[in-house]
Amino acid sequence: MNDTKELTSIKRLSRLLDSGFTLPGTSYRFGLDGIIGLIPVAGDLVTAVIGAFIMFSALRFRVSGWVMMKMGFNLILDLTVGAIPIAGDLFDFAFKSHDRNIELIESWLEEPEVTERQSRMSITVSVVAAIFILTLLVSLGIYLLYTLGVIIFEIAGNLI
Secondary structure (H helix, E strand, O other): OOHHHHHHHHHHHHHHHHOOEEOOOOOOEEOHHHHHOOOOOHHHHHHHHHHHHHHHHHHHOOOOHHHHHHHHHHHHHHHHHHOOOOHHHHHHHHHOHHHHHHHHHHHHHHOHHHHHHHHHHHHHHHHHHHHHHHHHHHHHHHHHHHHHHHHHHHHHHHHO
């Protein structure tokens, strides 16, 4: 399959998953990803596997490692947040990871240096943010355990 046909094929697939339909009376577009994602866990796994096919196709265009990581991040974010009941389903309809990944491929084909730089920056910011959030959560957990321990010892001291 030549590059033009390959790109057209994965663009069609992405459109079907993320933006193939229009909500009547609005300009809002949605795809099968949001609908399939309503099936708990399995729906998100199915669309992630299809998304992995789009990523595999990106390798044929010799997309850089940073861009592939950004595409993987989009896919993993869609999978993990999408697995959360109700909120994840709403996220599936809004995030459109497959369309984002197609945009990354097209951007890479037009301006590889710019796309790589933007992907590198995006991944770096995401990793720093994740570390920050994880640190906050661990700190909060330690504080809550400490507070719970103080309360338990106070109650135990009053019983003696």
